[in-house]
Amino acid sequence: xxxxxxxxxxxxxxxxxxxxxxxxxxxxxxxxxxxxxxxxxxxxxxxxxxxxxxxxxxxxxxxxxxxxxxxxxxxxxxxxxxxxxxxxxxxxxxxxxxxxxxxxxxxxxxxxxxxxxxxxxxxxxxxxxxxxxxxxxxxxxxxxxxxxxxxxxxxxxxxxxxxxxxxxxxxxxxxxxxxxxxxxxxxxxxxxxxxxxxxxxxxxxxxxxxxxxxxxxxxxxxxxxxxxxxxxxxxxxxxxxxxxxxxxxxxxxxxxxxxxxxxxxxxxxxxxxxxxxxxxxxxxxxxxxxxxxxxxxxxxxxxxxxxxxxxxxxxxxxxxxxxxxxxxxxxxxxxxxxxxxxxxxxxxxxxxxxxxx
Amino acid sequence: xxxxxxxxxxxxxxxxxxxxxxxxxxxxxxxxxxxxxxxxxxxxxxxxxxxxxxxxxxxxxxxxxxxxxxxxxxxxxxxxxxxxxxxxxxxxxxxxxxxxxxxxxxxxxxxxxxxxxxxxxxxxxxxxxxxxxxxxxxxxxxxxxxxxxxxxxxxxxxxxxxxxxxxxxxxxxxxxxxxxxxxxxxxxxxxxxxxxxxxxxxxxxxxxxxxxxxxxxxxxxxxxxxxxxxxxxxxxxxxxxxxxxxxxxxxxxxxxxxxxxxxxxxxxxxxxxxxxxxxxxxxxxxxxxxxx
Numbered sequence: 001x002x003x004x005x006x007x008x009x010x011x012x013x014x015x016x017x018x019x020x021x022x023x024x025x026x027x028x029x030x031x032x033x034x035x036x037x038x039x040x041x042x043x044x045x046x047x048x049x050x051x052x053x054x055x056x057x058x059x060x061x062x063x064x065x066x067x068x069x070x071x072x073x074x075x076x077x078x079x080x081x082x083x084x085x086x087x088x089x090x091x092x093x094x095x096x097x098x099x100x101x102x103x104x105x106x107x108x109x110x111x112x113x114x115x116x117x118x119x120x121x122x123x124x125x126x127x128x129x130x131x132x133x134x135x136x137x138x139x140x141x142x143x144x145x146x147x148x149x150x151x152x153x154x155x156x157x158x159x160x161x162x163x164x165x166x167x168x169x170x171x172x173x174x175x176x177x178x179x180x181x182x183x184x185x186x187x188x189x190x191x192x193x194x195x196x197x198x199x200x201x202x203x204x205x206x207x208x209x210x211x212x213x214x215x216x217x218x219x220x221x222x223x224x225x226x227x228x229x230x231x232x233x234x235x236x237x238x239x240x241x242x243x244x245x246x247x248x249x250x251x252x253x254x255x256x257x258x259x260x261x262x263x264x265x266x267x268x269x270x271x272x273x274x275x276x277x278x279x280x281x282x283x284x285x286x287x288x289x290x291x292x293x294x295x296x297x298x299x300x301x302x303x304x305x306x307x308x309x310x311x312x313x314x315x316x317x318x319x320x321x322x323x324x325x326x327x328x329x330x331x332x333x334x335x336x337x338x339x340x341x342x343x344x345x346x347x348x349x350x351x352x353x354x355x356x357x
Numbered sequence: 358x359x360x361x362x363x364x365x366x367x368x369x370x371x372x373x374x375x376x377x378x379x380x381x382x383x384x385x386x387x388x389x390x391x392x393x394x395x396x397x398x399x400x401x402x403x404x405x406x407x408x409x410x411x412x413x414x415x416x417x418x419x420x421x422x423x424x425x426x427x428x429x430x431x432x433x434x435x436x437x438x439x440x441x442x443x444x445x446x447x448x449x450x451x452x453x454x455x456x457x458x459x460x461x462x463x464x465x466x467x468x469x470x471x472x473x474x475x476x477x478x479x480x481x482x483x484x485x486x487x488x489x490x491x492x493x494x495x496x497x498x499x500x501x502x503x504x505x506x507x508x509x510x511x512x513x514x515x516x517x518x519x520x521x522x523x524x525x526x527x528x529x530x531x532x533x534x535x536x537x538x539x540x541x542x543x544x545x546x547x548x549x550x551x552x553x554x555x556x557x558x559x560x561x562x563x564x565x566x567x568x569x570x571x572x573x574x575x576x577x578x579x580x581x582x583x584x585x586x587x588x589x590x591x592x593x594x595x596x597x598x599x600x601x602x603x604x605x606x607x608x609x610x611x612x613x614x615x616x617x618x619x620x621x622x623x624x625x626x627x628x629x630x631x632x633x634x635x636x637x638x639x640x641x642x643x644x645x646x647x648x649x
Binding site for chain 1 (some may be wrong): 456481482484525
């Protein structure tokens with residue numbers, strides 16, 4: 001439409017202007033402000049002027065180092081044993097007020113491992129909770145992305161059959177998507193309850209009492225898994241619908257040709273359905289990954305990051321600092337780290353799934 | 358021979374339906390449990406969760422929990438706030454984003470390609486990454502209200518509305534849809550001397566019912582279900598929406614009957630709306646994926 005009749009700078013700006021200005025002001029500007037605040041000591045309310053602090057927020061969040069220690073030996077040179085394990089010098093004596101290693105001040109043990117021999121390597125972090133939050137978030141994403149995408153594809157294939165009343169089932173599978181994740185989280189707190197929860201009662205009934213009640217959200221080894229299962233339950237219908245719309249773009253003539261050739265169900269899926277879903281697959285993986293990195297409401301309603309920090313997440317930490325402690329600079333630094341992670345992962349996903357020519 | 362194959366087909370059909378029903382139960386049972394529990398006193402609610410009675414309206418059934426929920430928290434205020442914020446945002450969003458989409462597709466103007474690319478780039482920004490700096494920003498923005506000039510937007514309706522009126526996805530949906538409309542029609546109307554506003558109002562809008570419905574449904578779901586943002590910007594209960602109002606029910610000693618009543622109260626209208634417009638809801642989600 002390069003006609004002179006459609007040229008109008010005034011109309012263009014007049015009609016697009018309001019939306020463009022709002023997006024510039026409330027999406028793009030805050031994005032740049034996140035970078036700016038992360039290099040300062042900005043607080044939500046503060047009597048002091050804001051100062052530029054360089055990388056210190058990032059050093060505080062990401063500071064990690066290792067320390068290899070030899071076990072404590074008694075006068076004869078034998079390793080001192082405690083509870084059947086060699087005893088190591090207390091980390092506190094090394095990290096606190098130690099003139100030899102001022103760089104370790106304020107660091108705490110994250111985890112430790114032993115590479116054979118007596119010595120043990122300790123991994124120290126300046127902010128252990130944030131490190132746990134990063135690890136938990138990655139676990140969440142690495143499980144949710146493939147499992148949710150896979151289950152959603154399975155449901156889409158199931159719903160794509162020509163059966164009477166299939167639309168009713170499609171409507172039901174999609175139902176949890178329209179329910180707020182906050183409502184779902186509170187509802188599932190009762191289902192996961194350690195004493196009278198539905199889930200424990202169900203497991204007890206089908207195993208004739210063999211499976212003892214589990215405090216799903218109160219146990220560090222099951223809390224994150226429980227949140228993962230619930231999150232998939234809530235969102236899988238969303239991606240089922242996107243798979244379905246992808247399935248419906250595949251030409252029926254391809255399936256007819258396959259039927260004439262006598263292809264097996266697996267062959268049809270492998271050579272017709274799956275190649276036809278390529279672009280949908282890329283989109284779904286990127287969307288689920290982005291959504292999964294934003295994990296917050298479930299944590300806020302169900303566990304508050306506990307027990308023992310086993311459900312801390314990056315966004316929960318960002319909000320706890322930026323809003324809870326009013327530390328805008330710390331919260332902004334976490335936001336920038338999150339953005340860099342999300343951007344890198346979607347670039348990697350795009351590269352891995354690129355069209356090979 | 359024919360008999361066996363007919364029987365076989367019947368069996369296979371039955372298995373298919375059995376699988377579909379089994380999966381349907383997984384998606385539905387928590388919601389049925391929520392509704393039924395909202396009608397029962399706490400004691401019975403917990404006892405029933407040990408057996409199938411959890412999913413049936415049996416025993417001491419009443420609306421008592423609903424009355425108690427209204428007594429515990431200003432539920433009516435929360436509902437009013439949610440409806441107001443969601444409604445105003447949806448309407449303004451449709452107006453501004455459709456106008457922008459129109460300008461990007463039909464009008465030739467300087468800067469449109471650059472700006473469109475910029476808007477599309479915002480699609481990769483999750484809201485969570487801008488929430489904290491945005492909080493800082495709105496805490497100091499000026500506002501001209503009834504009481505004159507005030508600094509800071511916290512505890513208001515506009516802080517919940519204005520940042521969410523325009524977004525890249527909604528503009529993008531309109532752009533995609535308008536691209537498929539016959540451009541020659543618009544050009545012809547221009548040649549005939551129609552004004553841009555007439556074209557938008559008389560030609561484009563009547564042809565665009567489906568995309569307006571899609572954009573409205575998506576915005577409605579996002580706005581009604583907002584949690585993180587209103588949690589941060591509304592400390593006064595007079596401005597809090599329903600999802601933040603939930604906090605009154607789960608923080609101290611949890612009375613599960615009241616919780617389930619409140620959850621049902623804020624969820625059932627949305628579910629009913631969804632079941633009524635089921636096809637449009639599903640089509641709107643699907644459209645976010647078609648050309649992305």
